[in-house]
Amino acid sequence: MAKNKQRKKIPKGKVKEEQKQELEKQYQVRTSKKELDILGLVSEELQSCSSCTKLKPYVALKYFRSDWQCFSDWNSTQLKEFSGFLAHLGNHTWQQVYETASRKPKHGLAYTTYNVSDVRNAKIRTKLEEVSSLISEDINFFELRVNQNTLRVHGFQSQSIFFLVALDKDHEAFPE
Structure with missing residues (x-):
């Protein structure tokens, strides 16, 4: 069967x-x-947005190193300029920020990338190296101008975020 x-x-x-x-x-x-x-x-x-260059930046303090310089180290005029910087940065796309790079003479945000090892001030270089060890090695640090004098901020970008790492009120990282 x-x-x-x-x-x-x-x-x-x-x-x-x-x-x-x-x-x-x-x-x-x-x-x-x-x-x-x-x-x-x-x-x-x-x-x-098909590309991050079309995104508008905003600032995050996740990696901020206040033991280098803190906002309390800045005077009221400098803090007002920083507030203006935040508004100015937020009104641009990342592409517009990139376009402020390598202009001679520098003006505006003056987006300037650099290697952390090239930072001249040892204390700020150490703080940037600390953060560099926490993030992907393919991320570039850069400096932005807060004003046309000496106020600068240092950090890096991820998507639309500008991660502010260090304040530099006297342009000590790269003195002219």
Whole structure:
């Protein structure tokens, strides 16, 4: 008596869906509602712009080194100029910021990239090296002018964020 066995086909679509679900479970991260809202905003911002150069910068203090210089070291005039700098920076795209580089004579934001090892002041170089060890090695540090005199800020960019690392009220990193 021969049994008529029917082979059951494994549904490839179902298997692929299960694999995808398992893979997603491996990369799940617990987040709060607030974090999801923030991540969602960033995601929408990045989706609406094909390139970060079209994004408007904003400043974050995550890597700020107040043990070099703190805002309390700046006088009221310098703080007002810094407030103006924030507004000025936020009214530009990153492409417009980049375009302020290498102009002679320098004016505006004067975006200037550099190697941390080239910083002339040892104390500020040490602070920048500390942060450099915490971030990806392909990220470039740069200086921006707060005013046309000596006020400068140092940091790096990631997406639309300018991570402010150090204040430099007397242009000590690269004295002229």
